[in-house]
Amino acid sequence: MTANAAGLVTATHRRHYAVRLDNGETVACILRGRSLAIACGDLVEVERSPSNEGTIVSVAPRTTLFFRSDIQRDKLLAANVTQVLGFVAPDPPYDDELVHRWIIAAESNYCRFVLIANKEDLPAFALIADRLAQFAALGYPVVPMCAHRDVSAIVPFLEGQRSVLIGQSGMGKSTLINTLLPDAGARVGELSRALQTGRHTTTEATLYELDDDSWIVDSPGMKEFGLGHLDADAIESAFVELRPLLGTCRFRNCRHDAEPGCAVQDAVARGVVKPWRAALLLQLRAESERRGRTWT
Numbered sequence: 001m002t003a004n005a006a007g008l009v010t011a012t013h014r015r016h017y018a019v020r021l022d023n024g025e026t027v028a029c030i031l032r033g034r035s036l037a038i039a040c041g042d043l044v045e046v047e048r049s050p051s052n053e054g055t056i057v058s059v060a061p062r063t064t065l066f067f068r069s070d071i072q073r074d075k076l077l078a079a080n081v082t083q084v085l086g087f088v089a090p091d092p093p094y095d096d097e098l099v100h101r102w103i104i105a106a107e108s109n110y111c112r113f114v115l116i117a118n119k120e121d122l123p124a125f126a127l128i129a130d131r132l133a134q135f136a137a138l139g140y141p142v143v144p145m146c147a148h149r150d151v152s153a154i155v156p157f158l159e160g161q162r163s164v165l166i167g168q169s170g171m172g173k174s175t176l177i178n179t180l181l182p183d184a185g186a187r188v189g190e191l192s193r194a195l196q197t198g199r200h201t202t203t204e205a206t207l208y209e210l211d212d213d214s215w216i217v218d219s220p221g222m223k224e225f226g227l228g229h230l231d232a233d234a235i236e237s238a239f240v241e242l243r244p245l246l247g248t249c250r251f252r253n254c255r256h257d258a259e260p261g262c263a264v265q266d267a268v269a270r271g272v273v274k275p276w277r278a279a280l281l282l283q284l285r286a287e288s289e290r291r292g293r294t295w296t
């Protein structure tokens, strides 16, 4: 009879998990029951088995839960993060709306958002300057870098933070991890072996520990980022520039669409709020309503 052990989830692949136990050992685990959902960054309780593998039997309450909800299902990306690092580059092309969606997801979890603008070395980098500036104008740090050469610009942002990297594939997320942590490649191999996913299978998400109180999760690339799980209040208050306006519309239940006396649309007309941000607000509300949320 062995006592259960506590640990941190450091890799996920389908319903297989690597857990770094408090004694430093990493064990491959499965989940007990179908009702639990687990992500990198989760603190879990593991029941050891004689084969030296484990079963995750419970998850500690999370401070934050970063996930996207697509039409098919909700997808957990990371738990207990304090910071979301959005990742873009001039090539392959990226979608600004996606970046705005990451920001909404970060804000609704009370996480800091930082935008990494990678592949600064490419001539096309100059062409995205205006697009990057719109995020800086909202108050989010934009950090240009060349991930395979010098990642020092991001280091001060990582200290003391539990971060998740998010971006479309091909932007350079894994390159950043490899430059930051030279033994990262070996670690991925070790985790893949632990998860028995085979040599050519990469994990869905991997957590890298930087020091005692900071880590970083490399999540798989994604083209969609559904936010249908958020309700009206969560969406509205996730738009930083709208916060001072909330509650000042003529109608208490204003949808910020075409109602008279709408403070949001007034601010758009005055040029204080960007029209695409107001449009995204309406679009996110429509998504949320399709999920059956009631807006009041």
Ligand SMILES: Nc1nc2c(ncn2[C@@H]2O[C@H](COP(=O)(O)OP(=O)(O)O)[C@@H](O)[C@H]2O)c(=O)[nH]1
Pocket (backbone or CB within 6 Å): 118, 119, 120, 121, 122, 145, 146, 147, 148, 149, 167, 168, 169, 170, 171, 172, 173, 174, 175, 176, 221
């Ligand atoms: N020119 C340039 N290429 C980069 C840079 N960072 C990454 N790459 C390349 O971009 C491609 C995708 O990188 P990867 O790290 O796999 O992207 P991920 O899908 O976001 O993990 C690879 O061919 C990298 O060598 C950079 O700063 N400049």
Ligand SMILES: [Mg+2]
Pocket (backbone or CB within 6 Å): 173, 174, 175
């Ligand atoms: Mg990658």
Ligand SMILES: [Zn+2]
Pocket (backbone or CB within 6 Å): 249, 254, 255, 256, 257, 259, 261, 262, 263, 264, 265
């Ligand atoms: Zn309004």
